[in-house]
Structure formats: C-alpha cells, structure tokens
Amino acid sequence: MKFKVHAVGGAMAGMLTIVTAQVSGYTSASYRHLIDFLNAPHMTQGDIPVLIGLFAVTVFMSLFPDLDSASILQRWFYRFALVILILLFMVGQMGLFAAVSFIILLPLLHKHRGWTHSKITPVLLALFFAVVLELHRSTQAWFGGFSMENVGAILNEYWIYVVACVLGHYTHLLLDWKL
Numbered sequence: 001m002k003f004k005v006h007a008v009g010g011a012m013a014g015m016l017t018i019v020t021a022q023v024s025g026y027t028s029a030s031y032r033h034l035i036d037f038l039n040a041p042h043m044t045q046g047d048i049p050v051l052i053g054l055f056a057v058t059v060f061m062s063l064f065p066d067l068d069s070a071s072i073l074q075r076w077f078y079r080f081a082l083v084i085l086i087l088l089f090m091v092g093q094m095g096l097f098a099a100v101s102f103i104i105l106l107p108l109l110h111k112h113r114g115w116t117h118s119k120i121t122p123v124l125l126a127l128f129f130a131v132v133l134e135l136h137r138s139t140q141a142w143f144g145g146f147s148m149e150n151v152g153a154i155l156n157e158y159w160i161y162v163v164a165c166v167l168g169h170y171t172h173l174l175l176d177w178k179l
C-alpha cells in the first residue's frame with residue numbers, strides 16, 4: 001500500500017522536476033520535439049530523453065529509501081535494476097554501470113529507516129555518483145588523475161539531476177511523516 005502512495009508522490013514530484021527543467025531553461029522541449037521523439041523513440045539525443053531521465057531519477061529517489069526493507073517494491077526494483085545494468089553494460093556505459101551498481105547495494109547495508117531516510121542522503125548520493133563517474137574517467141584517461149574539481153564540474157553541469165534527487169527523496173520523507 002505504502003509503495004503505491006510513494007509511487008504516486010514520486011510521479012507528481014517527477015512532473016515538478018520536468019517543469020523546473022523547462023522553466024529554468026535547462027531544457028527547451030516543445031510539442032514538436034515530443035512528436036519527433038515518439039516517431040523515433042530509440043533516439044537518445046534531444047531534450048525529451050533528458051526529461052524522461054529526470055522523471056525516472058525523481059521517481060527512483062522517491063522509492064529508494066524503502067529499499068532498506070524486504071518488500072514487493074524491493075523485489076521489483078532489483079528486477080528492474082538488473083535490466084538497467086544489462087542495458088548500461090551492453091552500450092558500454094561502464095562509469096554509469098559502476099555508479100548505479102554501488103548505489104543500489106547501499107540500502108541493503110543498514111536497518112529500515114536508517115541512513116536512507118536521512119535528509120542529507122540525496123545530496124550525498126549525488127556527490128557519490130559524481131565521484132564514481134570521475135574515478136572511472138580518471139582510470140580511463142591517458143593523463144590527468146582524479147580531481148574533486150572535475151566532480152564539482154559534473155555536479156555543476158548536471159545540477160538538475162541533483163534537484164531531481166532531492167525532490168524525489170524529500171517527497172518520500174514528507175509522505176512517511178504524513179502517513
């Protein structure tokens with residue numbers, strides 16, 4: 001039951017993230033872009049895939065905190081996560097593959113309503129994600145090792161994803177507190 005409430009809350013927060021991306025100018029998707037995308041949904045370029053990604057990150061983060069307890073949500077989540085990992089592996093996105101793998105293991109390490117329900121969790125997760133991406137990049141690069149400056153640059157460039165993380169996560173905390 002609570003899963004459904006969190007899913008609905010997450011979807012509403014996801015719409016809010018989309019509005020934020022559009023109003024702030026991070027994306028400028030139009031009806032025309034949507035039609036183009038629907039005609040060629042395999043295309044990963046353009047603003048519509050970005051908005052879908054943002055919506056997915058928000059919903060993901062609104063469900064994430066409760067992955068710390070055995071539930072139907074948990075089982076379905078890990079099935080879905082496996083598909084995502086396979087896809088990332090197949091397209092050679094190894095940095096993202098590593099970052100997603102680490103993140104989805106974390107809720108299993110602690111008790112229910114432990115750290116996953118903390119207010120600083122979404123910010124720390126976004127930081128952790130960027131650090132893993134930068135670590136991966138530094139192992140691939142011919143020169144130039146890991147630098148926190150690059151981590152900052154990643155977070156700066158993809159700030160809207162951090163907003164999506166926080167919005168989704170806080171929607172979960174709000175609903176836990178209200179219910």
Ligand SMILES: [Zn+2]
Pocket residue numbers: 065066117172176
């Ligand atoms: Zn919860």
